[in-house]
Amino acid sequence: MIYIGNHLSSTGGFAEMGKHALELGANTFAFFTRNPRGGKAKEIQQEDADRLLSLLEKHHFGPLVAHAPYTMNLCSDKENIRTFASDMLADDLQRMEYVPGQYYNFHPGSHVGQGVEVAIDYIATALNTAMFPAMQTTVLLETMAGKGTEVGGRFEELKAIIEKIDLPEKIGVCLDTCHIWDGGYDIEKQLDDVLKEFDQIIGLEKLKAIHLNDSKNPFGAHKDRHECLGQGYIGSRTLEAVITHPLLQDKPFILETPNEDAGYKQEIAWVKSVMRK
Numbered sequence: 408m409i410y411i412g413n414h415l416s417s418t419g420g421f422a423e424m425g426k427h428a429l430e431l432g433a434n435t436f437a438f439f440t441r442n443p444r445g446g447k448a449k450e451i452q453q454e455d456a457d458r459l460l461s462l463l464e465k466h467h468f469g470p471l472v473a474h475a476p477y478t479m480n481l482c483s484d485k486e487n488i489r490t491f492a493s494d495m496l497a498d499d500l501q502r503m504e505y506v507p508g509q510y511y512n513f514h515p516g517s518h519v520g521q522g523v524e525v526a527i528d529y530i531a532t533a534l535n536t537a538m539f540p541a542m543q544t545t546v547l548l549e550t551m552a553g554k555g556t557e558v559g560g561r562f563e564e565l566k567a568i569i570e571k572i573d574l575p576e577k578i579g580v581c582l583d584t585c586h587i588w589d590g591g592y593d594i595e596k597q598l599d600d601v602l603k604e605f606d607q608i609i610g611l612e613k614l615k616a617i618h619l620n621d622s623k624n625p626f627g628a629h630k631d632r633h634e635c636l637g638q639g640y641i642g643s644r645t646l647e648a649v650i651t652h653p654l655l656q657d658k659p660f661i662l663e664t665p666n667e668d669a670g671y672k673q674e675i676a677w678v679k680s681v682m683r684k
């Protein structure tokens with residue numbers, strides 16, 4: 408089996424998100440560590456975090472997949488933006504310890520013309536500064552669509568970052584189906600080969616979570632626009648193959664589809680029905 412859930416708003420606090428997830432039929436969820444556009448994070452209450460932790464245990468949730476703000480660019484060409492991003496990353500990783508044992512996913516960043524190698528160095532340095540031996544969170548690099556100067560559109564780029572990390576057991580990858588489809592990995596016709604390539608380059612043991620999205624764009628478009636499950640170019644047959652793939656079991660699957668609660672509830676129910684088939 409897999410764990411299934413969606414992105415929830417964190418404005419009401421941790422315990423509130425847990426209740427919301429249950430209402431939607433989820434057994435994992437994602438949340439932004441702060442406003443997705445960046446900025447100040449809310450104070451965390453340990454009691455609130457503890458209430459969530461007991462809910463997760465009671466209802467047998469899988470790991471949660473927190474998401475860093477989209478604006479966090481660790482490899483910007485501007486020093487002040489890099490510093491802002493690195494500080495945010497370090498602060499987020501400290502805050503994640505209120506809910507130990509979860510995942511923290513982020514977009515590697517955009518190199519804005521400096522080239523991938525320079526960017527990989529910046530990203531790895533920021534991670535090595537922010538990560539600490541006692542941390543109980545696993546940091547996940549997200550596979551990207553390769554839009555503009557995005558880093559992480561190829562498995563090789565993620566591998567190059569991982570190789571530079573001082574605490575290798577605390578780093579992994581989150582695979583986004585819309586992104587890799589847009590990025591040119593043909594999960595429709597060659598899902599097994601794509602996973603084999605992932606294994607050869609990064610290693611499947613590093614694959615910790617899935618962002619389950621359809622795509623508004625055809626294969627290889629390098630666009631990154633998510634669509635509801637079954638309504639985009641990836642289609643429900645391919646998504647079913649992903650959900651039921653033997654190599655992808657026991658992982659949290661997070662929906663990042665353009666939905667409100669009712670739509671998420673439906674998609675979660677659909678994913679569960681596919682799992683049971």
Ligand code: FE
Pocket residue numbers: 474514549
């Ligand atoms: Fe993302």
Ligand code: FE
Pocket residue numbers: 549583618663
């Ligand atoms: Fe994603």
Ligand code: ZN
Pocket residue numbers: 583585586631632633
């Ligand atoms: Zn995306």
